[in-house]
Structures are given as structure tokens and as C-alpha cells.
Amino acid sequence: MELYGYWRSSASYRARIALNFKQLEYNYMPVHLLKEGGQQHQQAYRQLNPNGLVPTLVDGQVILHQSLAIIEYLEEKYPERSLLPGTPRQRGAIRALALDLSSELQPLINLRVQQYLKQQLNVSDDQKQMWLEHWFKESFTAFEKNLEEVAGNYCVGDDFSLADVCLVPQVYSAKRFGINLESYPLLYAINERLSELNFVAAAHPDEQPDAEA
Ligand SMILES: N[C@@H](CCC(=O)N[C@@H](CS)C(=O)NCC(=O)O)C(=O)O
Structure with missing residues (x-):
């Protein structure tokens, strides 16, 4: 799995916490939000995430944007350590x-x-x-x-x-x-x-x- 993110981005931070909690290995792919006018706006990245926002998760053929959608995807695929516990x-x-x-x-x-x-x-x-x-x-x-x-x-x-x-x-x-x-x-x-x-x-x-x- 690859997680495209930026160190200070709160939405990327959410995805990292969820991946760590579920003890999943991933490659971290930095997207600099300020350099070169914002790498999130570059065509190569926009092909992965047309919104031009981080994070994006790539899991084989699956490309997902929106941190909460990414986390729900992980939750469904790896339900063992649940992020939605309780009643x-x-x-x-x-x-x-x-x-x-x-x-x-x-x-x-x-x-x-x-x-x-x-x-x-x-x-x-x-x-x-x-x-x-x-x-x-x-x-x-x-x-x-x-x-x-x-x-x-x-x-x-x-x-x-x-x-x-x-x-x-x-x-x-x-x-x-x-x-x-x-x-x-x-x-x-x-x-x-x-x-x-x-x-x-x-x-x-x-x-x-x-x-x-
Ligand atoms: N609702 C989105 C928010 C994504 C988002 O806003 N990411 C910010 C960083 S926290 C971003 O990429 N900002 C770049 C910009 O505003 O150009 C999610 O949860 O993934």
C-alpha cells in the first residue's frame, strides 16, 4: 500500500494513525503542499486525486481519496482491530x-x-x-x-x-x-x-x- 500525504496535513495524519493502529505496512509518498506551487496540483498527482488534496491511498488497483473513506476501507478490509468499537x-x-x-x-x-x-x-x-x-x-x-x-x-x-x-x-x-x-x-x-x-x-x-x- 502507498499513502500519499504531507507531514503537517491533518487528514494525512488521520490516515497514518489508522494504518498504524491496524498494524499495516505502507510506503509513505510525500506530496509537498507548498513547493513548486503545491505538488498536489500537479497533473501526475491529480490523476490519483482530482481534488488536489492529500491523502490518497493506493492499494493495488484501488485508489482512494478522503481520509475517512480511506479509514472505512481499511476498517472493512482489516476489521480485527476496530476503529468503530462499542454499541x-x-x-x-x-x-x-x-x-x-x-x-x-x-x-x-x-x-x-x-x-x-x-x-x-x-x-x-x-x-x-x-x-x-x-x-x-x-x-x-x-x-x-x-x-x-x-x-x-x-x-x-x-x-x-x-x-x-x-x-x-x-x-x-x-x-x-x-x-x-x-x-x-x-x-x-x-x-x-x-x-x-x-x-x-x-x-x-x-x-x-x-x-x-
Ligand atoms: N476531507 C478531506 C480533506 C483533505 C484535505 O483538505 N487535505 C489538505 C491537507 S490537511 C490538503 O491537501 N490541502 C491542500 C490545499 O489546500 O491545497 C480528507 O479528509 O481527506
């Missing part, structure tokens, strides 16, 4: 939390959105920072409330799940963008616990071959 109610909560981060928050803070704000709408750096802080606050405030209902050691109960796969990269992004996390003690504590897991630590951006100082 139907818990699995519902896991999916909802995963979508809160991957479908509601992340698209608003994505590189291409930030580039559009700056380059097309001439937004200042301070205004762009306000944008980021606003959407993180909206999302993390609700996430913290939701965690109060369903969390145990991890996001939903005491089993590692898809919700945790999505949380760790989003907290990494938040720290990167200077977001204050003091108002989200539960989210913060769960992320700290998750970060200590070996398969999570190995997926950290700084551990990837394309990591930059």
Missing part, C-alpha cells in the same frame, strides 16, 4: 465526533481556504488569525460539550476509535496556529493520553520522512 449508540457518537472535526472544522482552516483569504480577498494576517481562532472556538467548544456526554479515557468510552484518530491531528493544527486550549480541559486531557500511545506517536508529523525543521 450502536457509541458508534454513532464516534462517527459524529469524527465528522465534527473532519467535515465541519478542517475544511474551514484548510490551506487552500487560507490561501484564498489572503491572496484573493486580501485579508491581513491578523484577520486570517481571527478566522482561524473563530472556527476553532466554535468547533472545540461544541466538541468539549459532546465529550462530557460520551468520553471515558478516550473520546468515546475507553476504547480507541475513529473519533480519537480525528482529534489528535486537529489538536496538532490548533497548537500550530496558536490556539489557546485552556477552555477545553477534557479535550486536552484526552489528547495528552492519546499522544502517549505508540501507534499515535509514530504518526506524528515530526516523525515523517518529509518533516521539516
Whole structure:
């Protein structure tokens, strides 16, 4: 299997955590999102992923984009260590939390959105920072409330799940963008616990071959 990704990309980070959790070997294929005008826009990569976004998983003849679709594919093919554990109610909560981060928050803070704000709408750096802080606050405030209902050691109960796969990269992004996390003690504590897991630590951006100082 090949995973096309970028070290700091939260969606690539999700796929790496899932692959590691399932103890699957893969070749990591770096796609630099900033060099050469963004390698994600080059024709060779767009043939794999017409959206021009990372990650993309190639498994023989199977070419998949969208990190959650990639993870569900892995889940179906390798169900042994499940990322959707628990009761139907818990699995519902896991999916909802995963979508809160991957479908509601992340698209608003994505590189291409930030580039559009700056380059097309001439937004200042301070205004762009306000944008980021606003959407993180909206999302993390609700996430913290939701965690109060369903969390145990991890996001939903005491089993590692898809919700945790999505949380760790989003907290990494938040720290990167200077977001204050003091108002989200539960989210913060769960992320700290998750970060200590070996398969999570190995997926950290700084551990990837394309990591930059
Ligand atoms: N919903 C997609 C999001 C993919 C995505 O937005 N990837 C970002 C990095 S986290 C990207 O490739 N950005 C490049 C760009 O904005 O040009 C997924 O989960 O795979």
C-alpha cells in the first residue's frame, strides 16, 4: 500500500494513525503542499486525486481519496482491530465526533481556504488569525460539550476509535496556529493520553520522512 500525504496535513495524519493502529505496512509518498506551487496540483498527482488534496491511498488497483473513506476501507478490509468499537449508540457518537472535526472544522482552516483569504480577498494576517481562532472556538467548544456526554479515557468510552484518530491531528493544527486550549480541559486531557500511545506517536508529523525543521 502507498499513502500519499504531507507531514503537517491533518487528514494525512488521520490516515497514518489508522494504518498504524491496524498494524499495516505502507510506503509513505510525500506530496509537498507548498513547493513548486503545491505538488498536489500537479497533473501526475491529480490523476490519483482530482481534488488536489492529500491523502490518497493506493492499494493495488484501488485508489482512494478522503481520509475517512480511506479509514472505512481499511476498517472493512482489516476489521480485527476496530476503529468503530462499542454499541450502536457509541458508534454513532464516534462517527459524529469524527465528522465534527473532519467535515465541519478542517475544511474551514484548510490551506487552500487560507490561501484564498489572503491572496484573493486580501485579508491581513491578523484577520486570517481571527478566522482561524473563530472556527476553532466554535468547533472545540461544541466538541468539549459532546465529550462530557460520551468520553471515558478516550473520546468515546475507553476504547480507541475513529473519533480519537480525528482529534489528535486537529489538536496538532490548533497548537500550530496558536490556539489557546485552556477552555477545553477534557479535550486536552484526552489528547495528552492519546499522544502517549505508540501507534499515535509514530504518526506524528515530526516523525515523517518529509518533516521539516
Ligand atoms: N476531507 C478531506 C480533506 C483533505 C484535505 O483538505 N487535505 C489538505 C491537507 S490537511 C490538503 O491537501 N490541502 C491542500 C490545499 O489546500 O491545497 C480528507 O479528509 O481527506
